[in-house]
Amino acid sequence: MAESSVKPADESLKCKKLEYNIHSYSSYSTTYVPENIKVDKSNDQSSRWSSDSNFPRQYLVLKLDRPAIVKSITFGKFEKMHVCNLKKFKIFGGMDENTTIELLDWGLKNDSNSETFDLKHSLGEGQFPCSYIRIEPIQSWGPSFNFSVWYVELRGDDDRTRVKRAGQWLEQYRDLEITKLCMKYFRQKNQMEIYNALQSATGITLEHPLLTQLFNILVHDGDYEQVEQLMTNAIHNDYLAWYISQQDYRPCWSRVSTPGPRPGMRGGHQMVLDPLTQTVYLLGGWDGTQDLSDLWSYSIRESQWTLICPNVEYVGGPTPRSCHKLCLDPERRQIFVLGRYLDQQLRQPEFLKSDFYQYDIDLNIWTLISWDTSSVGGPRLIFDHQMCLDSKHSKIFVFGGRVLTPSTTSNNSSSGQSEERLISNNSNNNNNNNNHYYNNYYNNYYYNNHYNNYYYTIIIIIIINNK
Incomplete structure (x- = not known):
């Protein structure tokens, strides 16, 4: 061949x-x-x-x-x-x-x-x-x-012995399938006495008990809510695991309409999710006219917004800001805030301080951890960076972004313009990217191949551990 x-x-x-x-x-x-x-x-x-x-x-x-x-x-x-x-x-x-x-x-x-x-x-x-x-x-x-x-x-x-055994199995299998087809027919015709008698005489089960339960709930009782509950339990118990694994995921968007007060339109705001309480926290942003410093929470379970504070600056929190970043520690129930964007005219040395705040959710108290993180070995004032928190090891990671610098004695100084620079360890690296994404899944950190500078500040770890 x-x-x-x-x-x-x-x-x-x-x-x-x-x-x-x-x-x-x-x-x-x-x-x-x-x-x-x-x-x-x-x-x-x-x-x-x-x-x-x-x-x-x-x-x-x-x-x-x-x-x-x-x-x-x-x-x-x-x-x-x-x-x-x-x-x-x-x-x-x-x-x-x-x-x-x-x-x-x-x-x-x-x-x-x-x-x-x-x-x-x-x-x-x-x-x-x-x-x-x-x-x-x-x-x-x-x-x-x-x-x-x-x-x-x-x-x-x-081989004659094995073939004979296979032939006997084939006959048994056919008898079994014929009996099941008869039972299915009698059940469809609602001739339950014959169905029960056949089942009792042969000891044959028509199907998985879950399917029998589904048939009784759906066909006999017409209880659709119980059917939904039954299917939900089947999914949780992995009865449909193989079928679900073969299906393509399709995104389904729906508009969330909530009654009562809710945040207005804005950009450059930041949100974090508390997975334990199913609560989303929103801080600040730009409404097209000014930076904001309001703090909101959204309950996913109740589909309701709550205004925690209209201006956190008045209660010891950060000043109005946008393009900052938040990260949340679900175990200690704390939110950390770092970075912000400043307009050109505000980029003076006295304003370019990288303040770092902590918010205690349960106590509703703001704490200024550092007035300027760059003075203690941390990042300078940055925006469009990314932060994530490793709750298990009490560490916060800050990666990438743009750093704001004041006017210099160069031509930029005479024109009244300041600089925006991408944070990088390598001045020859032109592949920096200020849009970075973290994934905290299973305590692994993934980022793109643009090797921008990241900071892991000692002061953050001390504050968390001393809590």
């Missing part, structure tokens, strides 16, 4: 070649008789079976010399690609010519390599034997050409 192109058929290597004869066929063309498929002559264009029509249903029925558990089939081909090769086909098998099971639905590549395929040979927990194999061509590579099969080899197990 030509070189094999295999769709996983490892079992075929352990099985013996099964002998067969041509039992019946739909048609053939001139000298392309069905018996040709028993001999592998890849260099002989006439050594093949070819139907005299491409109109369904064309077929070949092979009868094994003795019943066997057929595990694989190999198709040989001509030494060159050919328009009559089978692009699509089906394989059926069974102990009786007229009672067969679909074993394979596949197709051949249009090349010269032989192909081997696994065949279905198990039902439930046992294997089943076959005496007949039926090959049904569906489509050839040339749309208007007849079907051709060059060579067929079957492999499997024809």
